[in-house]
Structure formats: structure tokens, C-alpha cells
Amino acid sequence: MAQITPLRRRMIDDMTVRNLSPATQQSYVYAVAKFSRFFGRSPDRLGLEEVRAYQIHLAGLGQSWSHINQVSCALRFFFGVTLGRPDAFDRIASAKEPKKLPVVLSADEVVRFLQAVPGLRSRAALTTAYGAGLRVSEVAALSIGDIDSGRMVIHVEHGKGRKDRVSRTHRQTKGGVKWTPVLGPVD
Numbered sequence: 001m002a003q004i005t006p007l008r009r010r011m012i013d014d015m016t017v018r019n020l021s022p023a024t025q026q027s028y029v030y031a032v033a034k035f036s037r038f039f040g041r042s043p044d045r046l047g048l049e050e051v052r053a054y055q056i057h058l059a060g061l062g063q064s065w066s067h068i069n070q071v072s073c074a075l076r077f078f079f080g081v082t083l084g085r086p087d088a089f090d091r092i093a094s095a096k097e098p099k100k101l102p103v104v105l106s107a108d109e110v111v112r113f114l115q116a117v118p119g120l121r122s123r124a125a126l127t128t129a130y131g132a133g134l135r136v137s138e139v140a141a142l143s144i145g146d147i148d149s150g151r152m153v154i155h156v157e158h159g160k161g162r163k164d165r166v167s168r169t170h171r172q173t174k175g176g177v178k179w180t181p182v183l184g185p186v187d
Helices: 006-017 022-039 048-060 065-082 107-116 120-132 136-140 171-178
Strands: 153-156 165-168
Touching (some): 006 065, 022 048, 022 065, 048 065, 107 120
Antiparallel strands (some): 153 165
């Protein structure tokens, strides 16, 4: 097993203390390692000008704004928290998110799509996800106790960012949620 450097161990400990998810920790460590490899030096021997040059390099490669922002967040954490350079928070810029209009299906298109889904189980899951605005992982984790048919809400536990939330269901999805092979009878 490869030896973890004291600097990497410190960054991992800093992230663990702040309760960052394992996936976030992994992506931050990877981003700082790529930054370090790009310049061929230890990241603690690099400065904010190198961060700026690296961001320009990533933009020049045509990397997405979300990728550049993830790298920026990782480097902001590394320089600001792990190395204790408070100016990093102000000086490491994030990419501006492009404003795009979402693709919105018409009501008929949604109905046709859901009717084309084979099987009651899959149709109920997709109808619930669409009607309540749930993510795939949230639908997969649903249990009978999460559905409040009287108030027409779904309690989502440990959603994105391990946060709990309540989502309202649309009246037309109620039938799909009331009885499905996944959830069994609800009442």
C-alpha cells in the first residue's frame, strides 16, 4: 500500500473533521494531486498565481464549468483550510455557470413517456420521481413509512448532501404511490 504523505493526511483529516462526504474527499484529493502533477511540485510549494494559471489551462482544454468549479473548491479548501491561507477564499475564483433554459416536456409528452414505461413497478417509480421531484437514489430508498398519503408528501431521508427533506406529491401521482409492487399496500 502506498504511503500517504503528511500533507495529504492533514487534508484528509481536515475534510473528515468538516464532515465532507467520502466522494467529495476523494475528488478533492484527486484535484489537488492533478494540480501538483501539472506543475511537477508539491502543492504546498505552489501559490495562488499557479492556481490561476491552472484554471486558465483547464478552461483552455474546454473543461466544463462544473469541473473547473470542483477543482477550484478543492484548491480553495487546500490553500484556505489545510495550509491556513485565508486569502485563498477570496482569490480563487469560481467559474460562472452558464444560464440555460431547461428542456420542459409538455403534459402530453410526459403522459406518453410514462405510459411507454414497461411494468407497473418502473412506471410507479418514475411517476413518483417526476411528480415529487425526487432523485433516483431517493426513489430507490423509499419505504412505506416515508409516504404520507393524507398530506400528500414524501419524507426523503438522507437525500443529496445527506439532508432530509419533505417533498410534495402531485395529486395524479398519488395513485401510483398508494400501491406498487415495490412499496406494497399503503394505508
